[in-house]
Amino acid sequence: MKQQLPIALVFIFGLFMVFQYFVPHETSEEAYEFLLDWIVIIGIFALGLGIWSLIKVNWDKIAEARRNNTREWFYPCVTMAGLLMIIIPGFYGTKDGVSGFYFLSSEGLQNSFFRQLFNYIIVPAQSTMFALLAFYIASAAYRAFRARNILSTLLLGAALIVMLRFNPYIGPLSPIFADMANWLLNVPNLAAKRAIVIGIGLGVVATAMKVVLGIERGYMGKG
Amino acid sequence: MTRRLLSGVLMGLVVCLACNASAQSDSSQMATQVPAVSPPAPVTNLTAKDTENDHGHSITLRWTKSLDDGAGTGAVLKYDIYRHTTDGGPDSLVGFVASGESKWEHQGSREKEANDYIPDYTNFWYRVDAVTVDSSVRSAATVVGPVQSSGQWYNTGRTVVLIFVLGFGFATLFFVTHAKKGKDLYVRPLAGLEAVDDAIGRATEMGKPILYVLGLGTAADIATIASFSILGRVAKRVAENKTDLIVPCTDPVVFAVAQEVVRSSFLDAGRPDGYKEDMVYFLTQNQFAYVGAVNGTMLRERPATNIYMGKFFAESLLLAETGASAGSIQIAGTDEVAQIPFFVVACDYTLIGEELYAASAYLSREPLLLGSLKAQDLAKAAVLIIVAIGAVAINLDWPVFKELFKVVN
Numbered sequence: 001m002k003q004q005l006p007i008a009l010v011f012i013f014g015l016f017m018v019f020q021y022f023v024p025h026e027t028s029e030e031a032y033e034f035l036l037d038w039i040v041i042i043g044i045f046a047l048g049l050g051i052w053s054l055i056k057v058n059w060d061k062i063a064e065a066r067r068n069n070t071r072e073w074f075y076p077c078v079t080m081a082g083l084l085m086i087i088i089p090g091f092y093g094t095k096d097g098v099s100g101f102y103f104l105s106s107e108g109l110q111n112s113f114f115r116q117l118f119n120y121i122i123v124p125a126q127s128t129m130f131a132l133l134a135f136y137i138a139s140a141a142y143r144a145f146r147a148r149n150i151l152s153t154l155l156l157g158a159a160l161i162v163m164l165r166f167n168p169y170i171g172p173l174s175p176i177f178a179d180m181a182n183w184l185l186n187v188p189n190l191a192a193k194r195a196i197v198i199g200i201g202l203g204v205v206a207t208a209m210k211v212v213l214g215i216e217r218g219y220m221g222k223g
Numbered sequence: 224m225t226r227r228l229l230s231g232v233l234m235g236l237v238v239c240l241a242c243n244a245s246a247q248s249d250s251s252q253m254a255t256q257v258p259a260v261s262p263p264a265p266v267t268n269l270t271a272k273d274t275e276n277d278h279g280h281s282i283t284l285r286w287t288k289s290l291d292d293g294a295g296t297g298a299v300l301k302y303d304i305y306r307h308t309t310d311g312g313p314d315s316l317v318g319f320v321a322s323g324e325s326k327w328e329h330q331g332s333r334e335k336e337a338n339d340y341i342p343d344y345t346n347f348w349y350r351v352d353a354v355t356v357d358s359s360v361r362s363a364a365t366v367v368g369p370v371q372s373s374g375q376w377y378n379t380g381r382t383v384v385l386i387f388v389l390g391f392g393f394a395t396l397f398f399v400t401h402a403k404k405g406k407d408l409y410v411r412p413l414a415g416l417e418a419v420d421d422a423i424g425r426a427t428e429m430g431k432p433i434l435y436v437l438g439l440g441t442a443a444d445i446a447t448i449a450s451f452s453i454l455g456r457v458a459k460r461v462a463e464n465k466t467d468l469i470v471p472c473t474d475p476v477v478f479a480v481a482q483e484v485v486r487s488s489f490l491d492a493g494r495p496d497g498y499k500e501d502m503v504y505f506l507t508q509n510q511f512a513y514v515g516a517v518n519g520t521m522l523r524e525r526p527a528t529n530i531y532m533g534k535f536f537a538e539s540l541l542l543a544e545t546g547a548s549a550g551s552i553q554i555a556g557t558d559e560v561a562q563i564p565f566f567v568v569a570c571d572y573t574l575i576g577e578e579l580y581a582a583s584a585y586l587s588r589e590p591l592l593l594g595s596l597k598a599q600d601l602a603k604a605a606v607l608i609i610v611a612i613g614a615v616a617i618n619l620d621w622p623v624f625k626e627l628f629k630v631v632n
Contacts, residue, residue: 018388021381021384022377022378022381022384022385023376023377023378024276024277024278024374024375024377024378025278025279025374025375025376026278026279026280026333026374027374028278029278039443042476043475043476046475046476046478046479047475048475049475049478049479049505050472050475050478050479050505051505053478053482053503053504053505054504054505054506054507056500056501057500057501057504060501075519122509122512125511125512125515126509126510126511126512129511129512129514129515129541130511130537132541133537133540133541136540136541136544137540139544140540140543140544140565140568140569141568143568143569144567144568193560196560196563196575196576196577197560197576198603198606199576199577199603200558200560200576200577200580202391202577202599202602202603202606203445203449203558203576203577203579203580203581203599204445204558204580205388205391206391206395206580206595206596206598206599207445207448207449207580208445209391209392209395209595210395210592210595211448215399215591215592215595216452216583216592218451218452218453218454218455218456218484218583218587219448219451219452219455219480219484220455220483220484220487
């Protein structure tokens, strides 16, 4: 039963989703939207599980560090402090002139301390991580563009042309770079990309079909 | 002197007022001198039909443009569309389109409370007016109706997709049945998947953990579902080899499923005691906070192997480069075309696109799963043939072939 019920549910709802694509009637649309609402509901319950997991894993790490008398309690403590620091102000707000904790409404999201935490800590931290990508791209490009054999030399040549085309000083000097780069991007690059996309499309359909038919049960941990 | 000055000022004022009055009189004469616009020719052949292949609450109007739209006097500025709820009853303006158009869809809400609600199975009559720059000068077409909107139970515009899905489904079932009979199916070697076993062995020898990243996709993404299957098989081998596994998750639903997958795999491998709750854990739903946490884990734990399977976005290179600098063997697979080059550069092995979906079958070697790979190959051959014929058809200006594959959304 524990195995058959999930497979039966996947079969029923998977088949419904296939049919729904071909049935534009509002009854089908309403059923589809109803199921999408369930995704949100399940997600909210799962978020509770997720937060519990985060607290438990970090609490266990702190306890283990204390047992072993090591200094590995620091990062879990930072994580726990961060979690509490954003959750508690997130519930504290003012409604109808009365300040307090509001657990069933979103007043806390207007709390200035909460907004400052978000605007001046979370957003800059995110931007910093994203900005690091530029340096990672440079180091990855350095490794990729070494002319070790014919193929990597071809890659290097193609990359150079495309980089020169987008260089604000060299690119506009000659239309040759633009023509060559456009050809590289629109012909060989696009052809390869489309081949991959077609393969992905077929793979998606095949995997979905295997899951719906119960052939693929890996998602249940059953090989 | 003062008198002279006062009379001068008064004279000046009188002259100014006279000039102003004269200017106003000129402008009013100019306005009346605008040539009168004659009524344009009305639209003809007006039809109103229920919109095809929709959920209802929509009516499509088509007409032949007024003879004065873009030709003739060229006086038509726009078309006003009116709806009557009774035959010959009062009308109401429901929309307008610019001149040059000959089709308009009256799309309404399906919510009864909405102002633009159009009830299905209710009679309506429509009229289209050709309007000139002077909105009072217009020509009305004959009222058409009654017409009712209704929803359809089958979208005929998607027939080609249905045919392809059915064909592909039958091919999959055929090869799966074929595989059930014990026929040997050849699958080309995939270096990335061949390396999974070696990577797990390496981790066992080094006594270091394996880091498995499911990506940023949700549990509804097929790439994540494929990744669950691979995780299941990796976890089984990890359990057999008594190695450690770390699975940090970014989506709470993915976390709950991944936890169940790993627990079941340990149970299947006969080592339920080897499963630890903190093997699979939830981190955050924030993309870059997740990257920071996983990168920190990589640098602190120094996993022997990092496996990235699923949906990845801007974090792909941040993760893979950190893993490379930490000296881990890295295997990646994603269906995000834009991220594949990053993984190719930074990882030791990369599963490109569809290989991610083949991984589960490849690792398990189960005939049932391998059968579906054959169906995929057949479908790819069919796509290649269709693309070749399509290229020829387009170059020979043969639009019939193109129309065969037209899909209405």
